[in-house]
Amino acid sequence: MRNEGIRRLRPGRFRDGLDASRLRRIALNGLAIAVAVVLPRDTPQLPGVTVLFHVLIALWAVTTVVRHLLAPPWPGAVWSVLLVGGAVCAGTSPQPSGPAFVASAGLFLLTSAVENGVRWIAAATAAGIAAFALAHAAAGGSPDAAVPSLISAVTGGGFGLLARLNGLDRRTERSAAERRAEKAVLEERARIARDIHDVLAHSLGGLVLQLDALEAVSAARGADEEVLVRVRGAREMAADGLVAAKRAVDALRRLPAGIDAALGEIVAGARALGMTVDVELRGEAARVPAPVAEVAASVTVEALTNARKHAPGAPVAVTLETGRDAVLLRVANRLAAPGGPVVPLPSGGHGVAGMRERAQIVGGTLDAGGKDGVWTVECRVPYE
Structure with missing residues (x-):
């Protein structure tokens, strides 16, 4: 069951990691569009590579749109395919140093945005670099021309991994803070439970006993029936209050x-x-x-x-x-x-x-x- 229109914008929503991820995905799409315009101009003699590149760009864009519908690890697998395929396209360019800056920025955004393990991201980055080198060599490119692109790719991927690790550290710190806050809440619940038990529950228990005695004495002395009804009603109210107090104590003392x-x-x-x-x-x-x-x-x-x-x-x-x-x-x-x-x-x-x-x-x-x-x-x- 999905209830549309039920989500609410909360204070601090634009300061959490979720929005950072959204911004990275927007940047990824912008980068994809820029590369789609620039890179094919370097490969007019390779129409097959150009078609492959545009297919990858489309897959990239679709993945960022429907990403929330994919269960792990499929988003990471798609990103890895995009990375390797894009590296092949860049490697076949006669001037691979042209998109070097774009590749570096792409690797940085990719490695910092994908919510997979660091090993997975490192392996995908290494595979992309290897694919670039092999494609460049197969296309007969000059090794000297590929060096700047490889350096940029390694630099971008490395900084992306550092950003990812930094994000994991912040997430760990937030989790620890949440655990401390939860512990404080549980301690406060235990204190309130003790107060209810020691004061309210004991008082209501004593009141029930007193009303039982009052009913017995009133009945023995032939009290009016209306008086007995009132006493019994008060006794039942006190008994129900005692049950509610005990239920509250139990709810406060046990873990959620x-x-x-x-x-x-x-x-x-x-x-x-x-x-x-x-x-x-x-x-x-x-x-x-x-x-x-x-x-x-x-x-x-x-x-x-x-x-x-x-x-x-x-x-x-x-x-x-x-x-x-x-x-x-x-x-x-x-x-x-x-x-x-x-x-x-x-x-x-x-x-x-x-x-x-x-x-x-x-x-x-x-x-x-x-x-x-x-x-x-x-x-x-x-x-x-």
């Missing part, structure tokens, strides 16, 4: 899990409370990032709580669709009949608004409403 495992735990908890919940997973759940999975899990919890409160006993259907760049969550249940029972669960009246805010934090959207007797919560969150 896959969305399929998280939904499994949430649904199991709902079923333990007597709810009828059906779950359907579509797509590859493993591709969902942890922040998106956490939002989907929290929305599921809130939607199930609302279903239990406003439509007790009604079956609930949970559907999760995972696409290439977005996740779509639907939670649907039959609407309760007018005047039907309502479970007195704790609520601040901001359930849907709270879910929508959580979705918007990660660039998502959330819609909720009733139609044809069915209440549906639909949350869509993009990711890359």
Whole structure:
């Protein structure tokens, strides 16, 4: 499933390596066009080479356009074919020193742009240089005329490899910084979990015990039935709050899990409370990032709580669709009949608004409403 129009421009987008790669591809195409105009003029007596060169230029341009559709290592293989074929074309030129600067710039851009291993790039560069030398010798060219081109090619390829290695170093540094930030987040989650457990969970547990005792004493003394109903409702609210607090502590303490495992735990908890919940997973759940999975899990919890409160006993259907760049969550249940029972669960009246805010934090959207007797919560969150 691919949802068009869902990607959003984020701050810093033009400062990352992805845009640098795009700029390099633009430069590669510009270089290809320039060479396509200049080089064939040096080889009028070799029409076959000219045709081959234009075929390579077309393949070059097409590869840069559809590059995102090709899975590794095919882009690197295509680049290698282009490099060797272009070297053959340049080697057959009677004046190979003419395109020497162009070849040097091309090797620099190529070796710094291709997302393959350094060994692969070095091997392709060496093969290109060898192809150039052999083609030049086969065409009867002068060795002295080929020296400047070979020097330029080695220089361009070498600087391209250095740029590639420098990019790998920066990527490693960013990965290390991300790991440090993730560790800090996990430590903060553990601290919050301790605070919730030590304060809120203990307080709610004590409140449940006190309300149990109050109900028993009130019943023994013949208290009014309305008083008993109020006490039981308060006790159930406190018990549900205690369950929610424990769930929050568990979620904060464990490492982020896959969305399929998280939904499994949430649904199991709902079923333990007597709810009828059906779950359907579509797509590859493993591709969902942890922040998106956490939002989907929290929305599921809130939607199930609302279903239990406003439509007790009604079956609930949970559907999760995972696409290439977005996740779509639907939670649907039959609407309760007018005047039907309502479970007195704790609520601040901001359930849907709270879910929508959580979705918007990660660039998502959330819609909720009733139609044809069915209440549906639909949350869509993009990711890359």
